[in-house]
Each structure stands twice: as C-alpha cells, then as structure tokens.
Amino acid sequence: MQVAVFSAKAYDEQYLNQARGDISLTFIESRLNKQTVSLAQGFDAVCVFVNDQLDKAVLSALHAQGVRHIALRCAGFNNVDLDSAKALGIGVSRVPAYSPEAVAEHTLALVLTLNRKLHKAYNRIKEGNFSLDGLLGFNLHGKTIGLIGTGRIGIATARLFHGFGCQLLCHDPYPSAEVIQLGGQYTSMDELCERADIISLHCPLTPDTRHLIDAKRLAKMKNGVMLINTSRGALVDTQAVIQALKSQKIGFLGLDVYEMEGDLFFEDLSNQIIQDDVFQRLCTFPNVLITGHQGFFTQEALCQIAAVTLNNLRLAGQGKSDELTRLA
Numbered sequence: 001m002q003v004a005v006f007s008a009k010a011y012d013e014q015y016l017n018q019a020r021g022d023i024s025l026t027f028i029e030s031r032l033n034k035q036t037v038s039l040a041q042g043f044d045a046v047c048v049f050v051n052d053q054l055d056k057a058v059l060s061a062l063h064a065q066g067v068r069h070i071a072l073r074c075a076g077f078n079n080v081d082l083d084s085a086k087a088l089g090i091g092v093s094r095v096p097a098y099s100p101e102a103v104a105e106h107t108l109a110l111v112l113t114l115n116r117k118l119h120k121a122y123n124r125i126k127e128g129n130f131s132l133d134g135l136l137g138f139n140l141h142g143k144t145i146g147l148i149g150t151g152r153i154g155i156a157t158a159r160l161f162h163g164f165g166c167q168l169l170c171h172d173p174y175p176s177a178e179v180i181q182l183g184g185q186y187t188s189m190d191e192l193c194e195r196a197d198i199i200s201l202h203c204p205l206t207p208d209t210r211h212l213i214d215a216k217r218l219a220k221m222k223n224g225v226m227l228i229n230t231s232r233g234a235l236v237d238t239q240a241v242i243q244a245l246k247s248q249k250i251g252f253l254g255l256d257v258y259e260m261e262g263d264l265f266f267e268d269l270s271n272q273i274i275q276d277d278v279f280q281r282l283c284t285f286p287n288v289l290i291t292g293h294q295g296f297f298t299q300e301a302l303c304q305i306a307a308v309t310l311n312n313l314r315l316a317g318q319g320k321s322d323e324l325t326r327l328a
C-alpha cells in the first residue's frame with residue numbers, strides 16, 4: 001500500500017518509519033487541503049493529522065485520484081466530513097486511545113503552572129529576581145474540579161486530581177463507573193459551571209459542543225475560575241473568553257488548543273508577523289498560558305500512534321478498516 005503522510009514533521013517520520021513494515025510511506029510537509037490535495041495523486045491512502053482539512057471538496061478530489069482510505073493519526077475526527085467519506089466509500093480510521101495519560105498529565109501541568117506561576121518564576125530567577133510578589137498560588141487539595149467529558153482522557157484526568165485530594169464534579173451524557181468510584185459526582189453543565197473552581201474540557205468537538213463555553217456559561221462560573229482546554233479550540237468562544245478575562249471572571253486560562261490554531265500551530269512563525277489579533281490579545285494576559293497542541297506529544301504516545309496508524313493502514317489494505325465511517 002502506498003500512503004501519503006500529510007503535515008509530516010521529523011518526529012512523525014521517525015516514529016511512523018519505525019512501525020511501517022511493508023507499507024510505503026511518502027512524507028509531505030504540507031497540510032492536506034484544497035490547494036494540496038493533488039499531491040495525493042497515485043496513493044492508495046492518506047495519513048493525516050488534526051489540522052488537515054477533509055471537507056467534501058477535498059474528499060471528492062481524493063476519491064477521484066484513487067485514494068480509498070484516510071488514516072487519522074490522532075483521536076479527534078472533527079476535521080473530517082464523515083458523511084461525505086461514507087457516501088464516497090472512503091474508509092476512515094483513527095487512533096482512539098493512544099495515551100490518555102499524555103493529555104491528562106499536560107492538563108495537570110497547565111493547572112499547576114498557572115496556579116503556582118512557574119512560567120513567571122522561571123524567568124524571574126534567570127533575571128536574579130527572587131521576589132515572591134505576584135506568585136501567590138492556592139492549594140489544589142480540597143478544590144472542586146469540573147470535568148466536562150469523562151471518556152478516556154477525562155478519566156485519566158480525574159485519577160490525577162483525585163490523587164491531589166480534589167472533589168470531582170463531572171458532566172457527561174455517559175457517566176463513568178470509575179469516576180463515580182473515585183467519588184466523582186455527575187451534574188448538569190450549569191451546576192458544574194456554578195460550583196467548580198477549575199473547569200477542564202475533555203469532550204469532542206461536534207456541532208453540538210461548538211462554543212459549549214460561551215458568554216452565558218462563563219457568566220455562571222465562579223469569579224476567578226480557572227478554565228483549561230486541552231480538547232479542541234472551538235469548544236470555547238474565544239471572544240467571550242477574552243471579555244471574561246478582561247472582567248476578571250476568568251482568573252486563569254490554560255489552552256493547548258485554539259479555535260483558529262490551523263493557521264498557527266505546529267509551525268515556527270518566530271520570524272513572521274502574526275496576523276491573528278484575537279490570538280495576540282490572548283497572549284497579552286498575564287494569567288493566560290498557551291501551549292501549541294502538545295498534549296499528545298510524549299514518546300509513549302507517538303509510539304502508540306505510529307503502531308495503531310500502521311495497523312489501521314494494514315487492515316485497510318485488506319479491506320477491513322472503516323471504523324469511523326461505520327459510525328457516521
């Protein structure tokens with residue numbers, strides 16, 4: 001099987017090559033979109049990542065070029081028009097659970113860094129400034145963590161915060177027995193917003209969850225709430241969040257994902273003028289910490305992503321894999 005790997009970075013090449021076996025992989029740096037889809041000509045399958053665009057037009061072009069399988073090397077699949085893929089007979093596979101702990105631990109890293117202001121302390125010490133003014137944090141022990149989505153990553157996050165002695169307040173249409181066993185209490189979105197000291201998003205982006213956190217929900221939250229999003233940027237209405245930061249409703253914001261990240265993340269733009277004024281405004285707040293979609297980025301996760309992706313491609317070659325299109 002001939003596979004075009006889009007959005008390929010050096011680390012993708014390293015880990016996918018280790019697992020490739022008899023599958024031929026061609027690494028293409030560009031993202032897959034309308035402008036680049038012709039690069040898939042002659043391939044049986046494409047392997048894509050979170051910001052590749054697989055809308056109806058791109059899928060039709062892929063189909064016309066003979067591509068019969070899309071292997072997502074990630075868990076989320078909001079960037080694929082599954083109905084169109086199904087209608088065209090293109091199989092879609094993903095890596096549903098490569099390392100929930102990787103994202104859960106990154107969530108915890110954002111919480112602790114924001115709370116104990118490690119990002120500021122790091123710079124201060126380097127500059128010989130040993131003052132503690134402005135570095136005051138709070139104990140996590142006894143605080144209420146609101147988890148929106150308790151699937152694989154939400155559960156792994158619940159375990160970590162349970163270990164810190166936090167109360168777990170959760171919202172998910174499908175409650176987890178493990179989270180309940182940890183003492184987690186399931187409640188409505190509104191009550192979670194009202195009661196939680198820290199709110200962390202772990203549900204998928206779908207038409208129903210787009211802007212799940214909007215001005216109305218933000219208004220219900222505690223003053224000074226900590227909001228963490230390691231799931232998908234568009235779960236949050238960024239403009240509403242900026243207003244809530246200005247009014248100090250949000251006391252801390254940790255983002256690993258951003259609504260318009262497709263134009264920014266995974267690239268070195270340090271010598272360019274960033275044109276996204278909303279993103280730039282977010283960066284001006286001292287209580288905002290942004291990482292560039294690196295929650296998944298651990299050695300263990302990359303090994304697992306490569307192994308599962310290559311296995312999906314092997315199964316697709318045997319006509320066996322179309323996990324997501326069956327769900328569509």
Ligand SMILES: NC(=O)c1ccc[n+]([C@@H]2O[C@H](COP(=O)([O-])OP(=O)(O)OC[C@H]3O[C@@H](n4cnc5c(N)ncnc54)[C@H](O)[C@@H]3O)[C@@H](O)[C@H]2O)c1
Pocket residue numbers: 075076077096097100103148149150151152153154171172173174202203204205208209230231232256257293294295296297
């Ligand atoms: N930052 C990263 O690097 C990174 C890496 C992997 C995954 N993710 C994101 O994390 C998300 C969660 O991953 P997962 O493996 O835990 O998925 P999962 O499918 O195991 O769990 C998702 C949970 O969300 C729940 N859910 C659905 N709609 C909901 C709603 N409206 N309100 C509350 N809960 C709802 C589901 O019932 C499910 O329990 C993915 O969809 C992806 O967007 C981010």
